Amino acid sequence: MNIKLIVIGKTDNCEMETLTQKYVSRLKHYVGFELITIPDIKNVKNLSENQQKEKEGQEILKRLGPSDALVLLDEKGKEFDSVGFSDYLQKKMNSGLKTLVFAIGGPYGFSKDVYAECQGKVSLSKMTFSHQMVRLFAVEQIYRGFTILRNEPYHHR
Numbered sequence: 001m002n003i004k005l006i007v008i009g010k011t012d013n014c015e016m017e018t019l020t021q022k023y024v025s026r027l028k029h030y031v032g033f034e035l036i037t038i039p040d041i042k043n044v045k046n047l048s049e050n051q052q053k054e055k056e057g058q059e060i061l062k063r064l065g066p067s068d069a070l071v072l073l074d075e076k077g078k079e080f081d082s083v084g085f086s087d088y089l090q091k092k093m094n095s096g097l098k099t100l101v102f103a104i105g106g107p108y109g110f111s112k113d114v115y116a117e118c119q120g121k122v123s124l125s126k127m128t129f130s131h132q133m134v135r136l137f138a139v140e141q142i143y144r145g146f147t148i149l150r151n152e153p154y155h156h157r
């Protein structure tokens with residue numbers, strides 16, 4: 001199974017970006033992994049929040065292949081502990097799925113169309129984080145999940 005993570009806009013925080021990239025390169029030792037950054041559209045036109053969500057939603061959906069399973073990072077989604085999340089990844093791999101696509105919404109969240117298309121929602125906490133922070137937490141937790149599945153010491157350090 002491959003994993004893609006779709007995010008909106010470049011992060012302007014260099015440290016967070018560096019850390020995110022560190023986990024992305026570590027992850028690639030465990031799984032085919034791609035971080036897909038949709039260019040920030042808020043600067044393109046003077047859009048309302050809803051219009052921006054719709055546009056971002058179209059961009060997310062455009063990037064899905066026919067057999068990809070879309071799972072949203074969403075504070076109202078299912079919460080796991082890290083071992084539970086590693087089991088979730090294992091079950092997805094066991095199901096024969098080719099590509100698991102996680103997506104992180106833009107500053108206003110996801111459009112209705114994206115919610116309609118998704119096959120699940122995963123929450124990292126009941127608290128709302130910025131979309132830039134969530135990408136770091138998401139790649140770290142996916143990485144942690146694979147180290148748990150491999151019984152490697154990272155999880156306990």
Ligand SMILES: C[S@@+](CC[C@H](N)C(=O)[O-])C[C@H]1O[C@@H](n2cnc3c(N)ncnc32)[C@H](O)[C@@H]1O
Pocket residue numbers: 072073074075076103104105106107108109110122123124125126127128129130131134
């Ligand atoms: C600033 S939040 C958007 C908040 C927006 N008010 C909403 O209702 O979705 C941007 C994105 O970060 C992600 N996000 C924020 N907090 C999260 C959490 N606790 N767990 C998982 N994803 C989260 C979601 O993908 C969300 O669409």
